[in-house]
Amino acid sequence: EDVMQIILNVKGLAVKSYVDDEKVVELDVEGPAEITAGDILTDSDIEIVNPDHYLFTIAEGHSLKATMTVAKDRGYVPAEGNKKDDAPVGTLAVDSIYTPVKKVNYQVEPARVGSNDGFDKLTIEIMTNGTIIPEDALGLSARVLIEHLNLFTDLTEVAKATEVMKETE
Incomplete structure (x- = not known):
């Protein structure tokens, strides 16, 4: 592989950090070998979620020592950052x-509760890379959305005073 392909493979790593600080992980390998994410040396603060993920092949008589910095964040950070x-x-x-989160699907279907059929059933399917469980991803995304939308609820007294959730029996 060339350097660009190796970088693309490294970007496919699914890494879970149990601390907020940056951590350094190491790769120290000798050929001949197929190198996978499981070959990365970590401590108990870092978990490689996809240890079978292919990184590169190293030829006989060659070796590589590299360090990588693992950090927690949200969204996307360009290389310049x-x-x-x-x-x-x-x-x-x-x-x-x-x-x-790799993919999200949702489906809304009519639903019946007792004799009342005026309800909808929402089914949400969430696929992740394994560093977060789907339930936590849904909860976190709902919290982020609520915090963003709360900016609008303070605009008028009508929005504050209106009851939007109905209690069902």
């Missing part, structure tokens, strides 16, 4: 994609 002024020569800054 990951560059550090004090980084050693030869450091490759890579963009970071902090999006554990």
Whole structure:
């Protein structure tokens, strides 16, 4: 593989950090071997969720020592945002994609509760990379949405005073 392909493979890592601080993980390998995410040396603060993820093949007589920085964040950070002024020569800054949710589907169907058929049933299907469970992803995304939309509820007294949720028996 060329460097670009290896970088793309590294970006496919699913890494879970149990601490808020940045952590450094290491890769120290010798050929011949197929190198996977499971070959990355971590401590108890970092979990490689997809250890079978292929990174690259290293030929006989060759070796590689590399370090990677693991951080927690949200959304997308371009490579420029990951560059550090004090980084050693030869450091490759890579963009970071902090999006554990890979795909979401939803379906709304009519539903009956007792003799009343005026309800809807919402089914949500969430697929993640394994660094977060779907229930937590849904809860976190709902919380983010609520916080963003709360900005609008303070605009008028009518919005504040209106009851929107009905109690069902």
